[in-house]
Amino acid sequence: MTRARELTAxxxxxxxxxxxxxxxxxxxxxxxxxxxxxxxxxxEAAPEAYDITIFNAEPRVNYDxxxxxxxxxxxxxFEEIIIHGDxxxxxxxxxLYKGHKVVAIDRARKTVTSxxxxxxxxxxxxxxxxxxxVVLPIPGHTLAGVLTYRDLDDVEAMLLAAKSRGRxxxxxxxxxxxEAAVGLKEQGMDVTVVHLMPTLMERQLDQPAGHLLxxxxxxxxxxxxxxxxxxxxxxxxxxxAVELADGTRLPAELVVMAVGIRPxxxxxxxxxxxxxxxxxxxxxMHTSDPEILAVGECVEIDGQVFGLVAPLYEMxxxxxxxxxxxxxxxxxxxxxxxxxxxxxxxxFSAGDFADGKDRDEIVLRDARRGIYKRLVLKDNRLLGxxxxxxxxxxxxxxxxxxxxxxxxxxxxxxxxGPSFAGEGARDPLAAVAALPDEAEICGCNGICKGRIIxxxxxxxxxxxxxxxxxxxxxxxCGSCTGLVEQLLRMTLGDAYNxxxxxxMCGCTHLGHDDVxxxxxxxxxxxxxxxxxxxxxxxxxxxxxxxxxxxxxLLASWPGEYEDDSQSRFINERVHANIxxxxxxxxxxxxxxxxxxxxxxxxxxxVVDKFKIPTVKVTxxxxxxxxxxxxxxxPAVWAxxxxxxxxxxxxxxxxxxxxxTCVGSEWCRFGTQDSTGLGVKIEKxxxxxxxxxxxxxxxxxxxxxxxxxxxxxxxxxxVESGFDIHFAGAAGLDVKQTELLGHVxxxxxxxxxxxxxxxxxxxxxxxxxxxYKWARRVGVDVIRAQxxxxxxxxxxxxxxxxxxxxxxxxxxxxxxxxxxxxxxxRPLVEMPRLEAxx
Amino acid sequence: MTSEWLDxxxxxxVPRRGARVVRTKEGCIAVFRTADDRIFALNDRCPHxxxxxxxxxxxxxxxxxxxxxxxxxxETGAALGADQGEVRKxxxxxxxxxxxxxxxxxxxxxxxxx
Numbered sequence: 001m002t003r004a005r006e007l008t009a010x011x012x013x014x015x016x017x018x019x020x021x022x023x024x025x026x027x028x029x030x031x032x033x034x035x036x037x038x039x040x041x042x043x044e045a046a047p048e049a050y051d052i053t054i055f056n057a058e059p060r061v062n063y064d065x066x067x068x069x070x071x072x073x074x075x076x077x078f079e080e081i082i083i084h085g086d087x088x089x090x091x092x093x094x095x096l097y098k099g100h101k102v103v104a105i106d107r108a109r110k111t112v113t114s115x116x117x118x119x120x121x122x123x124x125x126x127x128x129x130x131x132x133x134v135v136l137p138i139p140g141h142t143l144a145g146v147l148t149y150r151d152l153d154d155v156e157a158m159l160l161a162a163k164s165r166g167r168x169x170x171x172x173x174x175x176x177x178x179e180a181a182v183g184l185k186e187q188g189m190d191v192t193v194v195h196l197m198p199t200l201m202e203r204q205l206d207q208p209a210g211h212l213l214x215x216x217x218x219x220x221x222x223x224x225x226x227x228x229x230x231x232x233x234x235x236x237x238x239x240x241a242v243e244l245a246d247g248t249r250l251p252a253e254l255v256v257m258a259v260g261i262r263p264x265x266x267x268x269x270x271x272x273x274x275x276x277x278x279x280x281x282x283x284x285m286h287t288s289d290p291e292i293l294a295v296g297e298c299v300e301i302d303g304q305v306f307g308l309v310a311p312l313y314e315m316x317x318x319x320x321x322x323x324x325x326x327x328x329x330x331x332x333x334x335x336x337x338x339x340x341x342x343x344x345x346x347x348f349s350a351g352d353f354a355d356g357k358d359r360d361e362i363v364l365r366d367a368r369r370g371i372y373k374r375l376v377l378k379d380n381r382l383l384g385x386x387x388x389x390x391x392x393x394x395x396x397x398x399x400x401x402x403x404x405x406x407x408x409x410x411x412x413x414x415x416x417g418p419s420f421a422g423e424g425a426r427d428p429l430a431a432v433a434a435l436p437d438e439a440e441i442c443g444c445n446g447i448c449k450g451r452i453i454x455x456x457x458x459x460x461x462x463x464x465x466x467x468x469x470x471x472x473x474x475x476x477c478g479s480c481t482g483l484v485e486q487l488l489r490m491t492l493g494d495a496y497n498x499x500x501x502x503x504m505c506g507c508t509h510l511g512h513d514d515v516x517x518x519x520x521x522x523x524x525x526x527x528x529x530x531x532x533x534x535x536x537x538x539x540x541x542x543x544x545x546x547x548x549x550x551x552x553l554l555a556s557w558p559g560e561y562e563d564d565s566q567s568r569f570i571n572e573r574v575h576a577n578i579x580x581x582x583x584x585x586x587x588x589x590x591x592x593x594x595x596x597x598x599x600x601x602x603x604x605x606v607v608d609k610f611k612i613p614t615v616k617v618t619x620x621x622x623x624x625x626x627x628x629x630x631x632x633x634p635a636v637w638a639x640x641x642x643x644x645x646x647x648x649x650x651x652x653x654x655x656x657x658x659x660t661c662v663g664s665e666w667c668r669f670g671t672q673d674s675t676g677l678g679v680k681i682e683k684x685x686x687x688x689x690x691x692x693x694x695x696x697x698x699x700x701x702x703x704x705x706x707x708x709x710x711x712x713x714x715x716x717x718v719e720s721g722f723d724i725h726f727a728g729a730a731g732l733d734v735k736q737t738e739l740l741g742h743v744x745x746x747x748x749x750x751x752x753x754x755x756x757x758x759x760x761x762x763x764x765x766x767x768x769x770x771y772k773w774a775r776r777v778g779v780d781v782i783r784a785q786x787x788x789x790x791x792x793x794x795x796x797x798x799x800x801x802x803x804x805x806x807x808x809x810x811x812x813x814x815x816x817x818x819x820x821x822x823x824x825r826p827l828v829e830m831p832r833l834e835a836x837x
Numbered sequence: 838m839t840s841e842w843l844d845x846x847x848x849x850x851v852p853r854r855g856a857r858v859v860r861t862k863e864g865c866i867a868v869f870r871t872a873d874d875r876i877f878a879l880n881d882r883c884p885h886x887x888x889x890x891x892x893x894x895x896x897x898x899x900x901x902x903x904x905x906x907x908x909x910x911x912e913t914g915a916a917l918g919a920d921q922g923e924v925r926k927x928x929x930x931x932x933x934x935x936x937x938x939x940x941x942x943x944x945x946x947x948x949x950x951x
Contacts, residue, residue, distance in 0.1 A: 538896070538897055539872065539897055540896050540897060541896050542894075542896045542901070543901035543908070566852055566853065566854040566894070566895070567854075569894065570893070570894075571903075578904070580886070580904065582887075582888070582892070822850065822851075822857060826858045826860040827845055827857035827859050827868055828846055828859050830843075830859060830860065830861045830862070
């Protein structure tokens with residue numbers, strides 16, 4: 001399969017001239033998780049040690065390959081699994097050639113050459129070419145519609161194929177095959193898994209657990225055929241069916257081969273390096289050439305090859321240490337554990353659990369609850385663990401296994417886990433409390449319990465996201481999330497309040513973030529569809545969830561979703577603010593706080609004509625007309641429209657005002673045209689719906705007369721350009737803004753602000769103001785996405801611009817023209833009735 | 838008291854999960870239509886602070902007052918949840934797509950006021 005490759009090189013010269021020559025050159029072939037981690041460790045320890053160049057055959061940045069399955073099932077987006085965005089490479093002065101496959105290594109001249117003809121010299125070379133999926137050489141394996149499961153291109157091809165809602169056959173019932181099968185099923189395909197062996201995941205699970213897993217997979221509507229040998233793939237140009245050795249034909253429009261991976265060592269072999277199954281490396285990660293190291297799935301150590309992330313990350317640590325001259329650093333493979341990333345299926349296995357004469361086993365079965373636990377022992381030490389259905393004690397067992405602890409004393413109750421190993425009561429936190437400090441919690445990143453607790457206490461961490469940001473624990477595959485949450489609960493006590501489990505309202509058990517994610521993942525496009533698919537507990541929601549759902553749908557499907565006015569709060573339904581006596585207030589937009597004699601005259605006339613009792617200047621530099629009768633609203637608007645005024649959205653979870661000072665046009669201190677920029681921003685952004693109201697301001701100099709530093713978004717002009725601030729508040733909470741960054745031009749300022757607001761529109765929970773969103777997500781995380789990463793910023797900006805195409809319609813003018821007339825008229829006026837006798 | 842049905846409009850004049858008002862000299866009556874086309878009528882004044890219930894969000898067989906989020910049962914007129922209070926309910930029926938309000942209750946209400 002040939003795919004167009006994007007040819008991009010990111011290059012920033014942070015080092016001054018001459019520095020590059022002084023620094024040794026490190027060239028990395030491959031940009032997967034292992035080299036990514038090696039570089040991270042290297043740069044963390046010695047940022048200036050090497051002049052680094054990366055060649056990546058994939059046209060993109062480093063992402064978390066383990067999380068491709070959640071992308072396939074729709075639970076995550078590609079952006080969410082990026083490890084290093086473009087900004088990372090720029091920040092660290094790393095040159096990244098995206099879409100450049102290296103075709104030759106010249107060891108004599110110490111250069112590498114890419115398919116596009118770029119040749120770069122190296123002092124040290126790191127090969128990280130990863131693995132390639134095994135393709136069964138059966139007839140028909142080259143037909144269109146036959147895919148492997150390895151990278152984002154494969155996932156995108158599968159998602160495209162899944163749009164047909166047709167039939168898929170997954171060949172291979174291992175970890176990847178099952179994750180692919182469940183993902184395709186989630187995408188609406190009719191899926192059959194064909195597996196050669198008698199039970200699923202036979203390399204990680206024993207037979208009983210394999211059967212339980214098969215039942216769970218089948219319960220999701222996936223057909224599983226074991227002991228099934230694929231003979232051929234049939235079809236003309238495109239795949240039409242899979243034929244098994246017993247003659248069975250399975251019709252299919254998509255075939256996914258997930259039968260294993262093998263090290264990708266071709267390039268190393270061609271360069272004359274020692275290669276067996278993989279590139280042969282010493283425990284120091286050096287290949288047969290002392291200037292060349294290798295890391296990841298492409299290597300072979302002691303006859304062993306590796307496919308799980310934990311040992312790859314350990315190798316990465318060794319590579320970084322070796323590159324820094326720590327020659328004693330060596331890789332020693334340890335037992336690794338396997339987990340399946342399928343929501344709702346809990347399984348864990350580690351070590352060696354084959355039967356043997358010198359081995360004992362302890363087994364617990366609870367068929368009705370679908371629980372199976374098997375511990376394999378040798379000489380009173382744990383050798384293998386298989387847990388299915390209940391994996392709560394996996395970390396404790398795994399710790400015993402890795403340490404080779406003698407379990408004689410606790411053998412009687414061992415299978416029941418740590419809460420029975422001592423006298424401890426059956427406390428839900430007992431299992432995690434019983435773990436020693438050095439017990440590994442996050443296998444992917446090698447983070448132990450003590451380090452997580454230390455981070456929680458010393459840095460005042462409050463949430464799962466905090467722990468992920470500070471320690472990386474549970475940030476890769478996420479399967480230790482439960483343990484990390486227990487550690488938070490144990491350490492913080494009642495102060496720990498996991499926001500994730502806070503349901504949106506009484507109508508659902510799902511939180512805001514889950515609902516949003518599932519709206520996109522399941523392509524739900526109206527409120528009844530959301531309530532049906534997400535099993536709402538009430539027939540038509542409540543006054544809390546309906547406005548939230550309406551907003552999420554509007555933000556997720558611009559141009560497609562039809563606004564449900566009955567799910568809007570009255571103010572947004574009738575585009576005015578209800579007052580305590582049932583009358584309304586009307587606030588026309590005054591761009592950047594500017595008005596004119598014509599507008600003021602029209603406002604005065606409207607006040608007289610409709611006998612509006614109160615006229616007041618607002619805090620956002622506009623005029624508020626209070627006490628308007630509901631049935632007068634359309635006529636009031638018609639008169640204001642006639643003078644060129646539109647709705648100020650003073651009632652909306654939307655862009656409110658852009659407050660300005662007079663700036664360089666009048667003020668002797670003004671550095672830029674703050675009024676002009678405010679008007680420009682307001683004209684560009686009005687009409688957009690947001691999770692909560694958005695107030696902005698632009699000040700013309702740091703004296704800050706427009707009070708920009710307590711707004712949701714504020715700009716402070718300076719001689720050299722514009723400081724963009726955000727996440728301020730001056731209401732229930734008073735909070736100064738955070739500096740997002742400095743830009744030189746107005747256009748750049750507008751782009752950054754639009755990107756920021758768009759990210760907020762996509763991530764903010766309904767009614768969550770920007771400062772609360774920033775507190776939850778992290779100011780740095782937001783800055784990285786809307787400021788540092790220019791690609792990401794541009795994409796956010798473009799999504800904002802697209803959604804604005806549908807939102808910049810004046811709601812007042814629409815209603816003047818007759819929309820929603822029923823809102824403004826009584827059903828009927830009744831004559832006075834005679835009182836009853 | 839004998840019922841006295843008055844035609845106040847068509848079913849489709851009231852939006853689903855919405856309300857309209859019947860304006861009388863003595864105040865408004867809110868006419869609600871649920872998602873499954875059931876019709877209810879309540880005095881358009883929240884028992885809390887007199888908020889116009891007709892402007893609230895209708896969900897299930899309840900309406901949430903737009904002023905302070907009291908939830909009022911359309912079936913009984915009583916405040917739900919922790920709040921205490923009740924609003925007058927009026928009998929209504931739908932016949933051939935027309936909304937019929939029992940105005941004998943109105944006369945009775947007037948008599949009470951008088």
